[in-house]
Amino acid sequence: MTQPVGHETRSLNDSRSIIGLREKSVLALDALATLTSQFADNRTLSGLVETLVYTVAGQFSVANAFVAVKNPDQRFGPAIIFGTGKFTGNQDLAQLDGAITAEAVLQSRLWPIQVESLHDDPTTRPLAAVWQAGGVHLVAPLFSGDNLIGIMGLGNKVGGRSFTESDLDLAGAFVKTITPLVANAFIFAEISYLNAWYLDILNNVKQAVLVIDENGVIRTINAVGREMLEGISPAAVGGVSLVGVSIRRVFVEDVFPGWLKPLSRDGAWGLASRTENLIAHVDGSERIFSVTIGTVPGSTTGRIDTIVTLHDVTAQKDVEQRLFDLERYAEKGMVASSIAHELNNFLGVILGGLELMQAYVERGNVSILPDTLEKLKANVDKMTRFTAGLMDYSRLEAKKQKGNLNAVLTDVMSFIAVQKRFTRIDVQTGIDPDLPDMEMDGDQLSQLLINLLNNAADAIAETGRRDGRITIITRHDDAQVMISIADNGVGIAPEVEERLFKEHLTTKKTGHGYGLVTCSKIVANHQGTVDIESAPGEGTAFVFHFPRQA
Amino acid sequence: MQTCSFNHRVLHDDVFLIDPGKTLDNGNAHEMVQALTNAQTDGFRFVILDLAALEFLSSAGVGSLLGSVDLFRExxxxxxxxxxxxxxxxxxxxxxxxxxxxxxxxEHEAAVTCGRS
Structure with missing residues (x-):
């Protein structure tokens, strides 16, 4: 792989030369061993390149040498170039772009290459002109496989001596040995960069992010995650890294009740991600976390990891509760006003009737009194029914007993089956046959389902579509019973979705907005939660989660 | 005067002496280059390297010296x-x-070579 360029060739019969050559080879081997050792201790590409230049200069007795290592893209900035002697800071000599253009030509030559021989080829001629003008006598491309990753250039030997054939043999062996070191350093730098880049992204995410492996060990956690768990989890104290720690030590049961099951892979629902609110007990108070759990299929790692994001929504929930309380007070005021109005209507009729009866009595016309009394009684009956209806409406206390949500759903399905608004809608159910019983107020849950099914039917009617579809699915896990109601109606705008359940909000022309507030009360009565997914024009899905033991 | 990480002395206005210690190799080659560059920048025409204590000199150590020689001589x-x-x-x-x-x-003969004694 070498070619002679020197004018001085040592005689093989010169024993002094042979001894000198052997010693030089020993020195070269020692230099290579030192470089390898240095790379093992400190894998910075720039440090390796700098030492490489000094070593090459010393080994081949040149005052001027350079090494340039290319970057495959601009993520690390320009190529890493280091020169010594007159080549120091001479960027022109390390024209890697030109070398890359001539990569095929350089590949075909024997290494190291005499610069003047590169004038023969038009591809390498401009490069050779720059090198020759700069005093570069020999170049050695660094090929990793078929890829050019750098160039090493040497000036003349000091004292005006020429390179010998043995020098070139040694240089060829030297280059072959150091190229893998440079390639490894480059790969290591790239991995380090990518690792730092991903960590930067993770650390700038506003939510806590954890990656958990199949054995339940935390593989990655971002800065927000560390801050969030610091002081909450007994495993996260004193700023220790949680990487490599089992989630069993981090999410201990007395602080994070019921967390381990959903966070562990056997609690995952296939590859789909899911979000639920989980509670942590911190310093005697409850904190609510919105937890999204998904899977990383791991096509590159060969394993399936779980990715978890945590968002402390305690403050948000507090605000929502305060808003709800305020709305409830406002609702009471509005309802009281309506009641007063209605009762005044009834009372007005009754008062008028009494005045009429008084006039009849004064005139001695008592025969008409029974009819009037009947009318008064009818109005009192109306008032009774009205107040009875009010009591139904405002009843907040649930009368819970053990029951099955499937049975409630079956009742509701028989109720809606005969209603005209559902006749053109395909209502499908997916019943979990093993759905466990739960503590429930069946009447309230019926009201909840009917209300949402009516809303779904109205939402589909608004689209005018003929393929309206409502899908109701029940399912369960160890801790909860769930029911989802999905439709392909008009959907809910995001700004409306955020306010849903919190206000007397309606998007219907004839709606009053009490329906979902009532639903919200029913869900709260069952210590449940609701997730809403909706896309305007595509439909809406409500997923209710109820604890099995409320 | 700029810093030098090796033991050093100013012998005369334009003569600077550096003692690299026991080892000159990959570990401190860049420091030697920096020391020689600083000496030039500070106006010293001559640098004397006192190698009395030197026990190990690697190729990188040699390379760290070679690049400066011509610059001093020029x-x-x-x-x-x-x-x-x-x-x-x-x-x-x-x-x-x-x-x-x-x-x-x-050192004395080196100083004489520098035109000092």
């Missing part, structure tokens, strides 16, 4: 080695550098 100065131990001298000979460096037997 300024009418030189990089002079003195008190060179025999094993170190042998390495320089193997690398065909025995007659490239200006080598003197001791």
């Amino acid at each position: 300024q009418g100065g030189d990089l002079i080695l003195c008190n060179v131990p025999a094993p170190i001298m042998h390495i320089l000979t193997v690398l065909d550098l025995g007659d490239f460096f200006t080598i003197r037997s001791n």
Whole structure:
């Protein structure tokens, strides 16, 4: 792989030369061993390149040498170039772009290459002109496989001596040995960069992010995650890294009740991600976390990891509760006003009737009194029914007993089956046959389902579509019973979705907005939660989660 | 004057002496280059390297010296080695550098070469 360029060739019969050559080879081997050792201790590409230049200069007795290592893209900035002697800071000599253009030509030559021989080829001629003008006598491309990753250039030997054939043999062996070191350093730098880049992204995410492996060990956690768990989890104290720690030590049961099951892979629902609110007990108070759990299929790692994001929504929930309380007070005021109005209507009729009866009595016309009394009684009956209806409406206390949500759903399905608004809608159910019983107020849950099914039917009617579809699915896990109601109606705008359940909000022309507030009360009565997914024009899905033991 | 991480002395206005210690190799080659560059920048035409304590000189160590020699000589100065131990001298000979460096037997002779005594 070498070619002679020197004018001085040592005689093989010169024993002094042979001894000198052997010693030089020993020195070269020692230099290579030192470089390898240095790379093992400190894998910075720039440090390796700098030492490489000094070593090459010393080994081949040149005052001027350079090494340039290319970057495959601009993520690390320009190529890493280091020169010594007159080549120091001479960027022109390390024209890697030109070398890359001539990569095929350089590949075909024997290494190291005499610069003047590169004038023969038009591809390498401009490069050779720059090198020759700069005093570069020999170049050695660094090929990793078929890829050019750098160039090493040497000036003349000091004292005006020429390179010998043995020098070139040694240089060829030297280059072959150091190229893998440079390639490894480059790969290591790239991995380090990518690792730092991903960590930067993770650390700038506003939510806590954890990656958990199949054995339940935390593989990655971002800065927000560390801050969030610091002081909450007994495993996260004193700023220790949680990487490599089992989630069993981090999410201990007395602080994070019921967390381990959903966070562990056997609690995952296939590859789909899911979000639920989980509670942590911190310093005697409850904190609510919105937890999204998904899977990383791991096509590159060969394993399936779980990715978890945590968002402390305690403050948000507090605000929502305060808003709800305020709305409830406002609702009471509005309802009281309506009641007063209605009762005044009834009372007005009754008062008028009494005045009429008084006039009849004064005139001695008592025969008409029974009819009037009947009318008064009818109005009192109306008032009774009205107040009875009010009591139904405002009843907040649930009368819970053990029951099955499937049975409630079956009742509701028989109720809606005969209603005209559902006749053109395909209502499908997916019943979990093993759905466990739960503590429930069946009447309230019926009201909840009917209300949402009516809303779904109205939402589909608004689209005018003929393929309206409502899908109701029940399912369960160890801790909860769930029911989802999905439709392909008009959907809910995001700004409306955020306010849903919190206000007397309606998007219907004839709606009053009490329906979902009532639903919200029913869900709260069952210590449940609701997730809403909706896309305007595509439909809406409500997923209710109820604890099995409320 | 800029810093020098090796033991050093100013012998005269334009003569600077550096003692690299026991080792000159990959670990401190860049410091030697920096020290020689700083000496030039500070106006010293001559640098004397006192190698009396030097026990190990690697290829990188040699390379760290080679790049500066011509730069000193172009300024009418030189990089002079003195008190060179025999094993170190042998390495320089193997690398065909025995007659490239200006080598003197001791500090006094090196100073004389610099035009000082």
